[in-house]
Structures are given as C-alpha cells and as structure tokens.
Amino acid sequence: MFDLVQVDSEWRIRSDELLELINQIRKAEGLNELKNDRFNAKIRDELEGEFLEAHKMRVQADGKAANFRKEKEVYSLTGNQALRMGMRETKRIRAKVVERIQQLRLEVSQLKLIQQCGQMADRALELANDGKLKDAANLIVLAERQYKPISSQAGVNLNSCKPSKRKIKSTGKYIGSLLQINLFPE
DSSP states (O other): OOOOEEETTEEEEEHHHHHHHHHHHHHHTTOOOOOHHHHHHHHHHHTTTSOOEEEEEEEEOTTSOTTOEEEEEEEEEEHHHHHHHHTTSOHHHHHHHHHHHHHHHHHHHHHHHHHHHHHHHHHHHHHHHTTOHHHHHHHHHHHHHHHHHHHHHHHHHHHHHSOOSSOOSOHHHHHHHHHTSOSSOO
C-alpha cells in the first residue's frame, strides 16, 4: 500500500502514495478526494524553489480498458516535504495525516531494526554451525538487549499495516523459530 523508503537517515514517499493516504482520510471525513494533477500543483506551489525529484508513471486510466494507459507525474518527497504537504490540508484532515505519516515513519524504523535482528540471528547461526557456541550465545544476548523492547510492538504495527501470509506475533519467537531456539525466553 504505502512504500516509505529509507535513504540513509531520511525516508521518502512517492507523491501518489501520499495522495492515496490523504484521500483515504478525506473520504472518511466526507470530503471530496483530490486529483493527482491538483495535488501536484499544490506540491509545486508549496515546495517552490526546492529540489523535486519527478518522474512519469504509466497507469491504467480509470474506467478504461486494461490496455489504455496514461502517464502521470509523480514526485519523490522527503519526510519533511510530505509533512509540509499534509499541513496544507484542512484542520480536520491535518492532524490525522500527520499522525499517519509519523506512524509510517515509526514502522519503517522498526522494520529496519527487525531486519538487523534477523541479520544478527543469521550470524549467530553461522557461528553456532562453526562450533563457536559462546560467540553465538553472546550475539543472541546482544540481540535481545537491543531489540526485545520494540520487537512485540513492531510486529503488531507491521501486521496491522501490511497484509501478509504469515503474521509476526513476536519477533523473538519468529527469529528464534528460524534458529529453532527460544531467542528471548521470558
């Protein structure tokens, strides 16, 4: 649905995805949805003088045959630019847009931490297979200290945000199941 991309320490979102998020909230509030062209005009107005990374996307035209495609302009927005665009909305919409953007930002950072934990678990497995059980155990203890506080909440956030075939109930149990051990015993 929404694809926030983290580049170094900054995250980015495409303008069409931000527009989809804003339109979901506008629709829930009983307001008309914004069209892509009008939203892009607001982006150019708000972010005038700033570098805007734009590209064209081919999309299926609404209500047309599957082979009828049109181009639409899409911008890659930084997190701050996305927040500024959210602030252009009405009072009723603004708080919800900013809250959802902040939630997505948190989910991206939590996903990154979960991936790092998975990499540590992979390394621990390699060490264990090489007979370095003490080093593997130390790495698992380090992973627990760093990631246990956020692991269960991150799993809940990720499950509620992205549909998946396999739900992550507890990151520790999920990673531990890959290692066939209880990674974070209670």
